[in-house]
Amino acid sequence: MDIFLQQIINGLVQGSIYALVALGYTMVYGIMGLINFAHGEVVMIGTLVTITVAGSLLKAGMPALLAGLGGLSASVLVCMALGWGLERIAYRPLRNAPRLTPLITAIGMSIILQNLAMMIWGRNYLTFPALLPKIDFEVAGVNFSAIQIIIVLVSATTMGGLLLLVYRTKLGMAMRATAQNPAIASLMGVNINRVIAAAFIIGSALGALAGVMVGSYYEIAHYQMGFMLGLKAFTAAVLGGIGNLAGAMLGGVLLGIIEALGAGYIGDLTGGFLGSHYQDIFAFVVLIIVLMFKPSGLFGEKTGERA
Amino acid sequence: MLEVTGLHVAYGGIQAVRSITFHVKEGETVALIGANGAGKSSTLKAIARVIDAVGGDVHFCGEKISRIVPHDIIRKGIALVPEGRGVFPRLSVLENLHMGAFIHDAAVDVEKDLKMVYDYFPRLRERESQLAGTLSGGEQQMLAIGRALMSRPKMLLLDEPSMGLAPIMVQKIFEVIRAVAAAGMTTLLIEQNARLALQSSQRGYVMESGEITLHGDSPALLDDSKVRAAYLGE
Numbered sequence: 397m398d399i400f401l402q403q404i405i406n407g408l409v410q411g412s413i414y415a416l417v418a419l420g421y422t423m424v425y426g427i428m429g430l431i432n433f434a435h436g437e438v439v440m441i442g443t444l445v446t447i448t449v450a451g452s453l454l455k456a457g458m459p460a461l462l463a464g465l466g467g468l469s470a471s472v473l474v475c476m477a478l479g480w481g482l483e484r485i486a487y488r489p490l491r492n493a494p495r496l497t498p499l500i501t502a503i504g505m506s507i508i509l510q511n512l513a514m515m516i517w518g519r520n521y522l523t524f525p526a527l528l529p530k531i532d533f534e535v536a537g538v539n540f541s542a543i544q545i546i547i548v549l550v551s552a553t554t555m556g557g558l559l560l561l562v563y564r565t566k567l568g569m570a571m572r573a574t575a576q577n578p579a580i581a582s583l584m585g586v587n588i589n590r591v592i593a594a595a596f597i598i599g600s601a602l603g604a605l606a607g608v609m610v611g612s613y614y615e616i617a618h619y620q621m622g623f624m625l626g627l628k629a630f631t632a633a634v635l636g637g638i639g640n641l642a643g644a645m646l647g648g649v650l651l652g653i654i655e656a657l658g659a660g661y662i663g664d665l666t667g668g669f670l671g672s673h674y675q676d677i678f679a680f681v682v683l684i685i686v687l688m689f690k691p692s693g694l695f696g697e698k699t700g701e702r703a
Numbered sequence: 704m705l706e707v708t709g710l711h712v713a714y715g716g717i718q719a720v721r722s723i724t725f726h727v728k729e730g731e732t733v734a735l736i737g738a739n740g741a742g743k744s745s746t747l748k749a750i751a752r753v754i755d756a757v758g759g760d761v762h763f764c765g766e767k768i769s770r771i772v773p774h775d776i777i778r779k780g781i782a783l784v785p786e787g788r789g790v791f792p793r794l795s796v797l798e799n800l801h802m803g804a805f806i807h808d809a810a811v812d813v814e815k816d817l818k819m820v821y822d823y824f825p826r827l828r829e830r831e832s833q834l835a836g837t838l839s840g841g842e843q844q845m846l847a848i849g850r851a852l853m854s855r856p857k858m859l860l861l862d863e864p865s866m867g868l869a870p871i872m873v874q875k876i877f878e879v880i881r882a883v884a885a886a887g888m889t890t891l892l893i894e895q896n897a898r899l900a901l902q903s904s905q906r907g908y909v910m911e912s913g914e915i916t917l918h919g920d921s922p923a924l925l926d927d928s929k930v931r932a933a934y935l936g937e
Contacts, residue, residue: 566805573791573802579753580789585777585806585854 398537403660404653409544409613411652412551416606417629418636418644419558420599426575426639427595429495433502434482436626437509438475438600442607443524443617444517445471451525464527472604478509479600483593506623513619521618524611547609554605555645558598562641571595575639624676628655631683637693646694654678704729704889705750705858710759712745712913719745721913722759727858732890734900734921736934737910743893744786746910747862750891751783752776764857778806780857784864788847792836796827799835799846803853813853820849823879841872848879858889865896877903897934901925909934 420435450467454460486505490498531542562568573581574591582588610625611617632651636643659675686693705727712720720742727733735743749756752773761769768779776783782803790799800820804813821828824845830838835846844864851859864880865873873896881903884890894900901907901921909917909930917930924930 569794569798569801570805572794572798576791576793577789580785580791581802582774583751583753583777583783583785583789584802584850585774586802587772587774
């Protein structure tokens with residue numbers, strides 16, 4: 397029972413991070429039907445920028461919390477610019493191309509960004525600076541840290557803010573209208589290019605935040621880390637129903653919990669044949685099951701609904 | 704108010720509209736009638752910048768609008784009620800109407816315009832919080848017209864408002880179109896239902912294979928033997 401609760405907590409933390417990254421995939425897909433496979437790399441760059449900026453601020457003698465905020469701001473700004481640039485340079489010229497073209501471009505951008513990061517930050521694992529206090533708690537036999545609590549709270553708040561933005565503001569209404577029918581939204585005076593850019597920028601900002609969380613949680617980072625994280629967040633978005641915000645949030649948390657429980661019990665289930673380092677297979681088992689039995693995901697909208 | 708000169712629209716190699724010229728005066732309701740595929744809808748879409756014209760000019764209130772970006776057309780005062788209605792199915796009725804007022808800033812009294820739309824179409828008030836995709840075809844047409852009015856346009860472009868609707872619904876919709884026109888709205892109306900269009904307008908143009916073949920006062924067109932034979936089924 398302890399393991400069960402412990403893994404639920406761990407899964408919730410990991411799942412909050414997946415959810416934030418999944419939102420980036422789902423926002424862009426919802427508005428323009430594109431799977432931005434470079435999104436995982438945006439998250440990776442968010443982590444690495446934080447290491448550089450917060451690291452040098454720490455070295456300059458700044459208190460950890462301020463250095464952390466500095467690193468976070470820098471990372472969010474860099475990622476927003478990166479998301480905007482990706483859309484402007486790589487995807488916008490392909491707006492009317494066949495669907496496969498922007499998809500291949502997305503994979504290409506992902507490779508370019510990985511190599512760029514390797515050139516800037518090198519091939520080695522980097523240590524993420526200790527920005528948050530290391531405090532551990534134990535309640536009813538379950539251990540959790542201050543960092544874990546912060547990750548869950550910040551994710552939840554950010555996602556709440558995103559829902560308010562999308563469902564309670566004029567920009568959000570324009571985004572939803574554009575997702576449903578861009579030509580008609582344009583007739584209403586909506587600048588489609590701006591709305592699409594906004595989706596990329598907001599998604600990338602959420603990605604940067606997730607990148608900082610991943611760094612703080614695992615304390616290491618690497619130029620290839622965006623690949624697996626991106627793939628899993630994409631799985632979470634598909635699980636929830638790609639294009640659906642609440643779906644991405646729920647899908648992320650669910651995937652985190654499935655993975656954590658799977659890692660906790662896989663040893664017992666296979667009689668010790670497979671260990672917890674096989675946890676990655678669960679995400680892909682989930683992906684395959686969803687694609688086989690319910691490709692539209694938990695909250696997925698049926699296609700062909702446009703009037 | 705609206706001056707269309709030598710407008711030319713083509714899809715690939717197919718000529719949809721061949722250099723047509725016509726105008727709509729302020730406060731007037733003008734009908735553009737013709738058979739399926741005559742180029743009526745392409746004409747309207749080119750004016751609203753939904754599609755690019757190959758050649759020709761469109762002037763509105765003395766200003767050339769045939770090259771401006773599509774999302775600025777509504778800011779010039781032209782609101783298109785598109786063919787097939789084009790409501791946002793997963794936005795509520797109220798949100799659809801707010802989308803109509805998207806170009807307005809906080810200074811504009813949106814509530815007053817909402818009341819005006821609801822007075823024209825009381826059914827929309829009843830369905831205010833429902834998703835637009837759950838409305839009947841006629842209600843969606845009401846919503847599309849109401850949404851266009853929310854932008855406070857100087858001119859309304861209506862693309863086949865009767866399409867696919869039950870006769871009783873067509874009557875209701877056209878009552879409102881006439882009431883809006885009577886209140887001073889300049890209107891360009893496209894219809895396959897030629898009789899209805901000519902009965903609801905002051906002047907009419909007849910399109911055939913991308914060209915205007917006939918024009919005149921609507922009552923005269925209703926009496927014209929060629930129009931009667933070709934479009935009124937007599």
